[in-house]
Each structure stands twice: as C-alpha cells, then as structure tokens.
Amino acid sequence: MLKKGCFLVVILLLVHLISASPGHAGPKEEKEARFAERVRESIAKLGTGPNARIEVTLQNNTKLKGYVSEASDNNFVVVDNKTGAATHVSYPQVKKVRGNNLSTGVKIAIGIGLAIYLFFVLRGIANGNG
Numbered sequence: 001m002l003k004k005g006c007f008l009v010v011i012l013l014l015v016h017l018i019s020a021s022p023g024h025a026g027p028k029e030e031k032e033a034r035f036a037e038r039v040r041e042s043i044a045k046l047g048t049g050p051n052a053r054i055e056v057t058l059q060n061n062t063k064l065k066g067y068v069s070e071a072s073d074n075n076f077v078v079v080d081n082k083t084g085a086a087t088h089v090s091y092p093q094v095k096k097v098r099g100n101n102l103s104t105g106v107k108i109a110i111g112i113g114l115a116i117y118l119f120f121v122l123r124g125i126a127n128g129n130g
Contacts, residue, residue: 028120028121028124031116031117031120032092032117033092034113035094035110035113035114036091036092036094038109038110038113039094039097039110040071040073040091042097042099042110043068043071043091043097043099044071046099046100047068048068048069048070049067049068049069050067051067051100052067052068052099052100053066053067053099053100054066054067054068054078054097054098054099054100055097055098055099056078056089056094056096056097056098057094057095057096057097058089058093058094058095059092059093059094059095061095064080064087064089065078066078066079066080066081067079067081068099069086074090074091075088075089075090075091076088076089076091077089095114096110096114097110
C-alpha cells in the first residue's frame with residue numbers, strides 16, 4: 001500500500017512538471033518594468049534631501065551609498081556623502097535598494113519582486129532560453 005501511494009505521488013509530480021508551461025509568466029522585460037516601477041515608487045516615498053539616506057546596488061553590482069538629491073519619473077540622483085559626487089541612476093539599473101525611510105512592507109515587496117525575477121531568469125537559463 002505504501003509503495004502504491006509513493007508511486008502515485010511521483011507520477012502526479014511528473015505530470016505536473018511536464019504540464020507546467022513557462023509561457024504564463026510573461027516576457028522578461030515586463031517583469032523588469034514592474035520591478036523598476038516598484039523601485040520608483042519606493043524612491044518617491046523615501047523623498048529627497050540629506051535625510052533621504054539610501055544604499056543602492058546596481059545590476060552591474062556597483063554599490064552607491066548616500067542620499068537622494070532628486071527624483072523624476074525616469075531616474076534619480078544619489079549624492080555620495082563623503083565625496084559629494086552625484087550619480088544619475090535610471091530605475092531599470094537598480095538591482096537592490098535600501099533606504100532609511102522604506103517601510104518593512106516595501107522592503108518585503110522589493111525582495112519578493114527580486115526573488116520572482118531571479119526565479120524566472122534562472123528558469124529561462126535552465127531551459128536554454130537566455
């Protein structure tokens with residue numbers, strides 16, 4: 001009886017894996033755009049000025065730390081506290097963002113969005129699509 005139950009579970013899992021379609025997730029660009037929009041909203045909530053402290057990791061793993069001096073619909077500017085250097089960052093360049101005013105819910109949403117994005121990117125690589 002136990003062998004029959006295990007066999008049935010294995011068969012059901014195989015059928016589920018075979019029937020899963022990778023096309024339901026939507027294009028990669030759509031996911032990136034949604035993530036960029038969440039980053040834009042987070043920056044808007046954070047605000048601008050010396051109190052809008054932020055740490056940003058870009059897609060190329062460059063790390064920026066300072067404050068948001070200005071933000072627009074397409075990009076924002078991070079000013080380094082030590083050097084005063086201003087770096088213009090477009091929202092799609094952002095891999096990870098952490099600000100002192102970001103609520104826990106926003107941090108969780110960004111983390112979940114990044115995890116979902118990475119899952120589908122890695123799934124595409126495993127399937128030979130990327």
